[in-house]
Amino acid sequence: xxxxxxxxxxxxxxxxxxxxxxxxxxxxxxxxxxxxxxxxxxxxxxxxxxxxxxxxxxxxxxxxxxxxxxxxxxxxxxxxxxxxxxxxxxxxxxxxxxxxxxxxxxxxxxxxxxxxxxxxxxxxxxxxxxxxxxxxxxxxxxxxxxxxxxxxxxxxxxxxxxxxxxxxxxxxxxxxxxxxxxxxxxxxxxxxxxxxxxxxxxxxxxxxxxxxxxxxxxxxxxxxxxxxxxxxxxxxxxxxxxxxxxxxxxxxxxxxxxxxxxxxxxxxxxxxxxxxxxxxxxxxxxxxxxxxxxxxxxxxxxxxxxxxxxxxxxxxxxxxxxxxxxxxxx
Amino acid sequence: xxxxxxxxxxxxxxxxxxxxxxxxxxxxxxxxxxxxxxxxxxxxxxxxxxxxxxxxxxxxxxxxxxxxxxxxxxxxxxxxxxxxxxxxxxxxxxxxxxxxxxxxxxxxxxxxxxxxxxxxxxxxxxxxxxxxxxxxxxxxxxxxxxxxxxxxxxxxxxxxxxxxxxxxxxxxxxxxxxxxxxxxxxxxxxxxxxxxxxxxxxxxxxxxxxxxxxxxxxxxxxxxxxxxxxxxxxxxxxxxxxxxxxxxxxxxxxxxxxxxxxxxxxxxxxxxxxxxxxxxxxxxxxxxxxxxxxxxxxxxxxxxxxxxxxxxxxxxxxxxxxxxxxxxxxxxxxxxxxxxxxxxxxxxxxxxxxxxxxxxxxxxxxxxxxxxxxxxxxxxxxxxxxxxxxxxxxxxxxxxxxxxxxxxxxxxxxxxxxxxxxxxxxxxxxxxxxxxxxxxxxxxxxxxxxxxxxxxxxxxxxxxxxxxxxxxxxxxxxxxxxxxxxxxxxxxxxxxxxxxxxxxxxxxxxxxxxxxxxxxxxxxxxxxxxxxxxxxxxxxxxxxxxxxxxxxxxxxxxxxxxxxxxxxxxxxxxxxxxxxxxxxxxxxxxxxxxxxxxxxxxxxx
Numbered sequence: 001x002x003x004x005x006x007x008x009x010x011x012x013x014x015x016x017x018x019x020x021x022x023x024x025x026x027x028x029x030x031x032x033x034x035x036x037x038x039x040x041x042x043x044x045x046x047x048x049x050x051x052x053x054x055x056x057x058x059x060x061x062x063x064x065x066x067x068x069x070x071x072x073x074x075x076x077x078x079x080x081x082x083x084x085x086x087x088x089x090x091x092x093x094x095x096x097x098x099x100x101x102x103x104x105x106x107x108x109x110x111x112x113x114x115x116x117x118x119x120x121x122x123x124x125x126x127x128x129x130x131x132x133x134x135x136x137x138x139x140x141x142x143x144x145x146x147x148x149x150x151x152x153x154x155x156x157x158x159x160x161x162x163x164x165x166x167x168x169x170x171x172x173x174x175x176x177x178x179x180x181x182x183x184x185x186x187x188x189x190x191x192x193x194x195x196x197x198x199x200x201x202x203x204x205x206x207x208x209x210x211x212x213x214x215x216x217x218x219x220x221x222x223x224x225x226x227x228x229x230x231x232x233x234x235x236x237x238x239x240x241x242x243x244x245x246x247x248x249x250x251x252x253x254x255x256x257x258x259x260x261x262x263x264x265x266x267x268x269x270x271x272x273x274x275x276x277x278x279x280x281x282x283x284x285x286x287x288x289x290x291x292x293x294x295x296x297x298x299x300x301x302x303x304x305x306x307x308x309x310x311x312x313x314x315x316x317x318x319x320x321x322x323x324x325x326x327x328x329x330x
Numbered sequence: 331x332x333x334x335x336x337x338x339x340x341x342x343x344x345x346x347x348x349x350x351x352x353x354x355x356x357x358x359x360x361x362x363x364x365x366x367x368x369x370x371x372x373x374x375x376x377x378x379x380x381x382x383x384x385x386x387x388x389x390x391x392x393x394x395x396x397x398x399x400x401x402x403x404x405x406x407x408x409x410x411x412x413x414x415x416x417x418x419x420x421x422x423x424x425x426x427x428x429x430x431x432x433x434x435x436x437x438x439x440x441x442x443x444x445x446x447x448x449x450x451x452x453x454x455x456x457x458x459x460x461x462x463x464x465x466x467x468x469x470x471x472x473x474x475x476x477x478x479x480x481x482x483x484x485x486x487x488x489x490x491x492x493x494x495x496x497x498x499x500x501x502x503x504x505x506x507x508x509x510x511x512x513x514x515x516x517x518x519x520x521x522x523x524x525x526x527x528x529x530x531x532x533x534x535x536x537x538x539x540x541x542x543x544x545x546x547x548x549x550x551x552x553x554x555x556x557x558x559x560x561x562x563x564x565x566x567x568x569x570x571x572x573x574x575x576x577x578x579x580x581x582x583x584x585x586x587x588x589x590x591x592x593x594x595x596x597x598x599x600x601x602x603x604x605x606x607x608x609x610x611x612x613x614x615x616x617x618x619x620x621x622x623x624x625x626x627x628x629x630x631x632x633x634x635x636x637x638x639x640x641x642x643x644x645x646x647x648x649x650x651x652x653x654x655x656x657x658x659x660x661x662x663x664x665x666x667x668x669x670x671x672x673x674x675x676x677x678x679x680x681x682x683x684x685x686x687x688x689x690x691x692x693x694x695x696x697x698x699x700x701x702x703x704x705x706x707x708x709x710x711x712x713x714x715x716x717x718x719x720x721x722x723x724x725x726x727x728x729x730x731x732x733x734x735x736x737x738x739x740x741x742x743x744x745x746x747x748x749x750x751x752x753x754x755x756x757x758x759x760x761x762x763x764x765x766x767x768x769x770x771x772x773x774x775x776x777x778x779x780x781x782x783x784x785x786x787x788x789x790x791x792x793x794x795x796x797x798x799x800x801x802x803x804x805x806x807x808x809x810x811x812x813x814x815x816x817x818x819x820x821x822x823x824x825x826x827x828x829x830x831x832x833x834x835x836x837x838x839x840x841x842x843x844x845x846x847x848x849x850x851x852x853x854x855x856x857x858x859x860x861x862x863x864x865x866x867x868x869x870x871x872x873x874x875x876x877x878x879x880x881x882x883x884x885x886x887x888x889x890x891x892x893x894x895x896x897x898x899x900x901x902x903x904x905x906x907x908x909x910x911x912x913x914x915x916x917x918x919x920x921x922x923x924x925x926x927x928x929x930x931x932x933x934x935x
Contacts, residue, residue: 100430100533107535142534168796177430177533183522184456185420188343200792209419210341275420311793312800 004329005257012157012322015045020123020153020329025051027114027122029086030106032058032130033076035068035315039130040075041157041322048083052125054113055086058102060132061093066315088113096309099135099176103142114148121150128284129157134176134307136284140291141178144330152330156284158254160321162230166197169311170204179294181304182275188212190274192266192303194251194290195219196281197230199237201308205279206238209306213274214238214246215266219253219282227253231282252289253282254326259289260296267293267302276303285326292330335759336648337751339377342385342573347394353647354386358640360624361386365409367567367595371575371610372603374626375863377745380603384571387413387601389461389468400467410566414458417573421453424577427529432581436532444544447585449525451545452518454570455553459515462508469508475560480507483560484514487553491521491543521545547592554597568598576608587615607861627742627866634742641737641747654767661769662751664732671722676715683707716895717836720828730890731775738896739779741866741886754778776890783891790814790864812855812914817864820884821892823919827903828894837898840883841905842870848907855914856882864888870902879904 019026029052033039057076063069073091080089092105114122124143128136143152191209193202194217206214216238219231239246249266252258267276280290290305297303345353359379364370364387374380385391389412396403418424428446431437462468472480484501497517501510524542531538558564570589572578578586590600591614604610606627615621645658654661687706720728730739740747754770757778761771791814797807820841827838846853859865865882881902889896905919912920 098430098433100434100436103533104434104535138533145534168799169793174426177427178530180422180425180526183422183519183526184453185417186460189420210343212341212344311806312796312803315800 007255007257007326007328009254009324009326011324012041012045015325016047017042017045017050017155017325017327018047019050019052020125020151024123025053026125026153027053027117028110028124029055029127030058030124031056031127032060032132033069033072034060034130035063035066035072035313036130036159036319037068037072038157038159038319038322040072040079042127042129042155042325043076043079043085045325046079046083046085050083050085052086054088054090054109055080056106056109057089057091058094058131058135059091061095063315064093068315094135096132096134096174099138102135102139106139106142110146118148121148123150124152125155126152127155127157128288129155131284133280133284133287134174134309136287137176137291137305138178140288140330141295144295154288154326154328154330156326157322158283158324158326159319160323162197162227162319163314163317165314166318167310167313168198168200170201171309171311173205173208173306173308175304175306179305181294181301185275187271187273187275190215190270190276192217192263192276192278194253194278194280194282194286195231195234195238196283197234198281198310199234201310202234202238202281205306205308209277211274211277213270215270216246216248217251217263217266217282217286218248219286220250221252221254227283251282251286253286256285256288256292256328259286260292263290263293264296271302277306278303279306279308281308288330334652335752335755336652336654337645337748337755339745339748339752342381345385347391350385350391351394352651353644354382355640355643355647356386357643358636359383360626363622363624364601365411367411367569367599369590369593369595369599369621370601370624371621372601372624372626373606373608374603374624375606375743377743377749378626379744380626381573384413384415384573384601384603387411387569387571388415389413390465393465393467398467400471404563410563411569412458412461412563412566413569413571414454414461415571415573416454416457418577418582419574421457423450423453423572423582424574424579425449425582426579427526428581429579431529431532441540443581443584444546445525445528445540445542446581447546447588448542448544449522450582450585450589451547451550452521455550456515456518456522458554458557458568459511459518463512463515472508472511472561473506475507475562477507479560480510483556484510486556487514488517490552491545491549492517494541494543496520496524496541496543547589547594550589551592551594551597558597567596570598570600572600572602575602575604575610580611583610584614587612590621591615593620606863607857628868637742638734638737641740641744642733644744645733645747645751656768659733662731662733662736662754662775663769663772664735665729665772668719668723668729672715672719675718675722676711679711679715679718680707683710713835713837716897717828720893720895721831727776728890728893729772729776730779730896731770731772735896736775736779739782739886739889743863746887750778750782753782780890783888786864786885786887787814787817787891790817790862809851809855809858812851813859813862813864815914815917816855816910817859817884817888819913819917819919821888821894823903824884824894825892835901837895838901838903839895839898840868840881840902842879842881842902843907843910844879844904845907846880849911852907852910852914856910 031042059069059073080086090109092102094102131139143149189209189211190213191206191211192215193205195202216235218235219227221228235248249262251262263278270276278290280287294301294303294305342350360383364383372380372383392413393400393403428442431442432439462472481501488497497520499513499517521542524540528538528540528542554568558566572586586600586602617623642658649656649658649661684707687703736747736750739750754774757774758767758770790810794807794810794814797803797810824838827833828836830836843856856865859882860867864885866885868881868883869878870881871878886896909920
């Protein structure tokens with residue numbers, strides 16, 4: 001099992017995922033099936049001896065009938081038939097507009113399957129690869145606050161590369177439940193933007209919030225080879241179009257623990273003059289980093305998390321291949 | 331206050347009260363109306379100046395206008411109010427907590443609405459106390475109040491609120507009056523946190539017990555009443571200024587409506603700024619009876635002189651601040667060649683229509699008839715000179731440079747004016763050294779203006795093309811695409827009309843829809859056009875006096891793209907839903923109905 005704070009990275013070809021504790025089956029395996037091929041990457045890399053009591057697959061209602069999602073679901077079914085990884089298998093339909101639904105549904109399943117394990121505790125393997133961020137954050141909050149969770153192992157499949165575009169346009173911004181931060185902003189507004197590839201949403205968020213300062217988190221080194229180049233282009237474009245006072249920090253995008261540390265430092269430095277929104281548009285590992293930074297200050301939250309929802313996703317060609325798998329424990 | 335670019339757009343929070351006072355122009359606005367103790371909805375496009383209006387009313391800004399002299403502020407004869415800014419987003423009143431509780435059936439609706447009302451009340455009262463205790467001058471005043479009375483006030487309010495005996499604080503402790511009020515404010519904040527913790531537990535499907543209190547307008551009214559007695563200002567009212575109101579979700583909107591419906595204007599009233607196109611359910615409140623309305627976009631279009639004066643004043647103040655001595659009309663020069671041509675055409679037409687008048691009426695004119703002649707001539711000259719200018723330019727691109735032209739192009743949205751000028755200044759900066767800029771060149775102005783127009787349509791094109799790429803957003807993509815086609819078609823059509831010498835009113839800018847509601851898709855497209863700011867919506871009354879029609883004027887920012895007149899307020903084309911359907915299909919306005927251009931009066935709602 002991964003020690004807490006240590007990240008293991010293995011190349012896709014070499015990866016062989018076993019249970020959290022050797023010889024002991026996991027209690028819950030949780031994953032999200034989306035339109036990306038890598039959304040079933042972790043499942044396909046499970047050792048044939050891998051076992052968990054319950055396998056739970058989350059599918060976004062909006063995408064459920066899309067051919068790539070159906071295809072991935074079929075691959076999951078085939079794998080499950082072949083290897084009998086789970087005693088129970090469930091599928092949940094969820095929606096970005098109702099991020100609490102996922103918690104309610106998981107809670108029912110936990111009560112069904114692990115009522116008698118409350119005293120000894122359960123272990124969870126969570127494949128975060130394809131989870132939408134607005135649902136991932138409340139989900140992790142929920143799991144971390146369950147009193148009978150002994151450990152959560154996080155798995156993440158990073159792609160070989162991304163499509164020409166990931167998402168387009170901007171619909172609205174949302175603050176995920178549990179991440180509202182301080183009940184009131186007393187100071188000027190700041191925005192810490194952990195950039196990804198999408199200019200539209202970044203600029204729309206700046207226009208919406210009208211922050212007095214924008215701090216741009218440049219993802220370094222990124223989880224795949226072309227990540228940094230693409231991200232730099234977006235940062236340049238942002239700097240050219242807006243005269244908002246902005247600073248750039250390099251954010252470790254492949255290490256949530258270091259990412260957490262840097263977010264905390266930035267917020268601490270700036271919090272004298274600004275109340276912050278933090279938006280993670282970079283890697284999923286940065287989302288974890290943001291979660292950890294938020295959790296560390298839970299008693300007196302220092303920032304709000306905000307996420308801009310796009311108009312459209314590139315469901316046909318979002319990403320391809322799997323370069324490596326990341327594994328760590330919370 | 332240092333400004334690099336004199337036309338930089340600032341959000342109000344970026345301005346200190348002193349800087350705000352330097353930059354804000356209160357003449358030619360609705361300040362007089364807003365300063366009355368009534369509930370108001372202030373509606374307008376993004377950038378129309380809603381936040382600036384509310385910020386003017388805010389206490390610390392008002393105090394700055396009185397040179398931070400509290401006595402002068404208190405002694406004013408009228409306008410006796412304390413403006414308390416309750417920013418919906420910053421105060422987290424835009425939370426989706428209540429919607430999620432309702433949607434997932436996690437609690438009874440009545441209970442959720444009660445808790446939401448309490449959240450709103452606590453947020454307002456927290457901000458009220460903080461406004462007073464954060465301001466150094468007001469803090470000093472509060473600390474000089476009778477200590478016993480302050481303690482009694484805090485005790486009484488806490489007792490009145492805290493029926494569940496959750497909070498214990500000894501207000502008779504040795505500390506300043508402002509610290510006591512700060513303590514009370516912290517209790518209000520704790521009440522808001524109770525709601526949050528309850529919601530968190532509920533979301534995690536735990537047994538959740540709400541252990542907070544409840545409050546509503548009754549508590550707030552009593553609080554404000556007693557607070558006014560405490561500070562010795564019973565003649566003042568509290569204006570609750572809710573900026574970013576469009577961010578409030580339905581449950582919170584309902585609570586705000588309940589406040590509005592109370593109409594306790596001697597103690598408080600609500601002034602809420604919402605973006606145009608916001609869906610706000612006003613079922614339980616009535617316009618005029620419960621609240622008043624200011625539609626900034628509409629008012630500016632109806633009173634363009636007012637807007638012109640306002641913009642001029644704003645621009646000149648900003649130039650002065652960066653030590654540019656030129657007047658804005660000299661800073662943003664217009665094309666001298668076009669001005670010359672315009673004057674030439676004007677003379678020619680004056681001569682022509684004078685001859686025409688004489689040949690029609692053919693007699694010696696007395697004074698009354700002279701007036702009539704001048705009306706005859708001036709009407710025609712005003713109507714046709716600009717159109718003739720466009721025609722004579724032929725293939726030479728029309729210049730839209732010049733202060734007056736840019737005022738028109740901004741379509742009544744101050745931010746649009748500032749954005750255009752800010753871009754121009756940036757471009758000019760790159761050509762010249764900053765401290766040598768005495769004017770913006772014609773080429774710079776025209777290049778920026780054309781790009782500004784094209785960018786606007788490019789955004790729309792980009793939007794529908796993005797949506798087209800995803801199979802389940804095709805419907806939405808179609809709406810945006812149809813809007814794009816409609817605008818392009820109208821642009822080309824308005825150009826054809828402008829070039830037509832035979833038309834009585836060539837400077838057509840607007841279409842009216844005779845039969846809305848007959849095709850939901852068309853209605854959606856037109857509404858989308860309004861919400862996204864491509865059209866500005868007006869009511870027109872028919873010349874026959876029967877009924878009113880919906881009119882949709884181009885956002886003038888688009889005019890340079892099609893080479894059409896951006897100054898016109900006259901004339902419109904009457905279209906039917908069938909015409910729009912055909913336009914979207916073919917990319918052209920159908921000519922089968924012939925031109926039907928009327929000059930009916932524009933009226934406000």
